[in-house]
Amino acid sequence: MTEVVREVTLPGPVDAPRRKSMGAGLIGWLQAMPLVLVLVFFLLAPIVMIVIVSFWGATEFSIYPDFQLDNYAFLFGSDVTYRVFFATFKYAAITWALTLAIGFTVAYFLAFHVRSQSMQIALFLLCTIPFWTSNIIRMISWIPFLGRNGIANSTLIEWGLIEQPLEWLLYSDFSVILAFVHLYTLFMVVPIFNTTMRIDPVLLEAARDNGASGFQSLVHVILPLTKPGIMIGTIFVVTLVMGDFITVRFMSGSQRANVGRLISNDISLLQYPSAAATAVILLITVLMVIGILLRFVNIRKEL
Amino acid sequence: MSKMRYSRRTILKGGVATAAATAFPAPMVWAQEIKDVTLRQFGTGVSNLNDVAQKVKEDLGFTLEMTALDSDSVTQRAATQPDSFDIADIEYWICKKVWPTGNLQAMDVSKIKNYDKIVGIFKSGKLTPESEIAQGTAPHTVGFIPEPGAKTFADEQTNWMTLIPTIYNADTLGIRPDLIGRPIDTWAELLNPEFKGKASILDISSIGIMDMAMVCEAMGEIQYGDKGNMTREEIDKTFAIFTEAKQNGQFRAFWKTFDESVNLMASGEVVIQSMWSPAITAVKSRGIPCVYQPLKEGYRSWGGGIGLSSSLSGIELDAAYEYINWYLSGWVGGYLMRQGYYSAVPETSKDFMSENEWGYWFEGKEATDIITSPTGDKLAEAGETRDGGSFEERMGAVACWNAVMDENQYMVRKWNEFIAA
Structure with missing residues (x-):
């Protein structure tokens, strides 16, 4: 985000000395202003506010300005925090691996196995149909399906595959991750499909002419060229999963927790400062994860 | 939104200022104006029923907007957004938390017609003179304040009630x-x-x-x-x-x-x-x-009651009292008792229930019919x-x-x- 700002404001400082006029610099700044203001009000200010509140104190029903480290002390002092952060990473990692595998396969199929472009577009739109309903509905509709007496269990029993209903189908890590994968795979498909579409078919022909097998050209040609798409998809999925709370609550029947739930519990109990402190730590964690991811691929160069 | 409300209120106040000052016992005077009043009530799902809002429109003429939330959200809203509601339908333990914020105003008991008929649990804390008071936040302990504006609770019954009890259950x-x-x-x-x-x-x-x-x-x-x-x-x-x-x-x-x-x-x-x-x-x-x-x-056990927002005044406050008196007059009580709750004034609800229903729900008798x-x-x-x-x-x-x-x-x-x- 800040990169964008810098780029837009560049003409000012660079041009000013050359033309020796204040006017151009000012115009540059003015041109950048709308974006700067939008970012300050809707991105920077809320984050600053959260950071400030994280040092405040709270009573039963109100919060008061203060500078205390209690919220952080409690956060780092409780082993629940570490367990919950671990669970959050676990959900993110497993969901990432599954959405990547499915998303890449779908994108690969669409890009290289479907010949006509209209067919490609039609099939791609087909992928988005589930997204015409709300997130929550798509998630909750799993519940009657996976329940103890749900369709999945009764079908399996009918086929004679199991004798007792499988308890772990619902209200477990399994159901949480299933819902995540269902909800977020498209965020992987779209950017990967986008990059695979831009691979020049000549490159694949060249690979084949040079004797590469299908698998070799997949690993050495297609995969490196789709890396930016994979990375964008990864950022989407990882941030979505790490910030989620409602999926975990519904699909685990409140039996499991991730950081988002910790925050939402605090908010519902009017403990805003403690929620803010947790949010700050989560924000830092997510930024670190994205920072690490961006070291692998320079998205700006690749796009 | 709040601006609109304000201007509407101001206009209303201007129009009926003199009438409203003296008119409470004579609803006819402002019967026309009260039709334009909208009271915003929020509370837990148990008593925020659209049927109640409809009946209010029929019987009293004004509009009641209902919002149902879970207990935590109700507490949060009552404590942090006093301008977002006129009437809070909350539980007594929530009252203990929210009252010190000053977001609610006490009610004048002398304006509550059926006050004498409210069951003892909400007044002295005793169902019958011999009953023992249970542990926890018993309703009567947070039901009264010593004087308007007080942020602490009174030990005994006073003329100022924090919540008018509406429903409760075991x-x-x-x-x-x-x-x-x-x-x-x-x-x-x-x-x-x-x-x-x-x-x-x-x-x-x-x-x-x-x-x-x-x-x-x-x-x-x-x-x-x-x-x-x-x-x-x-x-x-x-x-x-x-x-x-x-x-x-x-x-x-x-x-x-x-x-x-x-x-x-x-x-x-x-x-x-x-x-x-x-x-x-x-x-x-x-x-x-x-x-x-x-x-x-x-x-x-738990008990709920209606509290008034501290920003409520003038004709809207009168409408709120009207609503409370109507609430205790029996129709709602009957409606809620037929779901298995109890009304704070059971005897008025009896008129709105069949003998079979009253026997089944209140007296614990065998049902004589479906x-x-x-x-x-x-x-x-x-x-x-x-x-x-x-x-x-x-x-x-x-x-x-x-x-x-x-x-x-x-x-x-x-x-x-x-x-x-």
Whole structure:
């Protein structure tokens, strides 16, 4: 985000000395202003506010300005925090691996196995149909399906595959991750499909002419060229999963927790400062994860 | 939004300023103006019913906008957004939390017509002169303040009431008799390994902790000084027992909203859980057997009431008093009692119930005919009796009231840990 700002404001400082006029610099700044203001009000200010509140104190029903480290002390002092952060990473990692595998396969199929472009577009739109309903509905509709007496269990029993209903189908890590994968795979498909579409078919022909097998050209040609798409998809999925709370609550029947739930519990109990402190730590964690991811691929160069 | 409201209010005030000052006993004078009044009420799902809003429009002429939220959100809204409501329909323990913010104004008892008929629980704390007062935040302890504007509660009845009591009930565990197949008579059964993976408890800390305390006490594990105001050690011990049970897979899920509790029970995911009376009704009306099991340790009780926003004044305040008097005059009471709740003024509700209904719901008698819910679903056959019996038997066996404790913040953090454990 800040990169964008810098780029837009560049003409000012660079041009000013050359033309020796204040006017151009000012115009540059003015041109950048709308974006700067939008970012300050809707991105920077809320984050600053959260950071400030994280040092405040709270009573039963109100919060008061203060500078205390209690919220952080409690956060780092409780082993629940570490367990919950671990669970959050676990959900993110497993969901990432599954959405990547499915998303890449779908994108690969669409890009290289479907010949006509209209067919490609039609099939791609087909992928988005589930997204015409709300997130929550798509998630909750799993519940009657996976329940103890749900369709999945009764079908399996009918086929004679199991004798007792499988308890772990619902209200477990399994159901949480299933819902995540269902909800977020498209965020992987779209950017990967986008990059695979831009691979020049000549490159694949060249690979084949040079004797590469299908698998070799997949690993050495297609995969490196789709890396930016994979990375964008990864950022989407990882941030979505790490910030989620409602999926975990519904699909685990409140039996499991991730950081988002910790925050939402605090908010519902009017403990805003403690929620803010947790949010700050989560924000830092997510930024670190994205920072690490961006070291692998320079998205700006690749796009 | 609030600007619009303000200008409308100002216009109204201008138009009826003189009338409103003296007009309360003579509603005719401003009957026309009151039609334009809109009161915004919010509260838990139990009493925020659209049928009530419709009836208000019919009987009183003004508009009542209802918003239903869960208990935590209700507390949050009452404490932090005083301008977002005119009438707060909250529980007494929420009142204890919210009153000190000054977002609510006390009500003049002399303007409440049926005040004398309100049951003793809300005034002296005693159902009958001999009753013992249960533990927890008993309604009468937070029901009055010494004078308008006071932020602390009065020890005895005064002319200034914080909440006008509307509904209350005695809660216990709900069970699926068909899936359990044997009698259940103690709270301790919730943690019985027999129901591993088939039990549930509600994920609302201030209520859940009381259910936990009832269970731990029934198991003989903990003797509480006051369940409604636990010490840190008592809180720690309680959570230790429940965390262990959770890690052993005792619970199928926790529920936070009414609908969730109904679905868990109706689908058979859960066979024993903390539950609210109308949730039992909802399960039953799907034709699934479900019992609100009376237990030997007694009930965990709760009471709700209507509070007025401190920003309410003029004709809207008058409309609010009108609404309160109408609320206690019987129609709503009858409506709620036919769902299994109790009205704060039972005798006025009697006129709005059939003899069969009154006998079944209030007196604990055998139904002489089919009992139906207000929406027309069949709840009981002729010959059946209400779980737990009569009003006196049920409300007389209250072991504790929903509460906020002195160590509430500590408890809340522990609760958060329990959920994450």
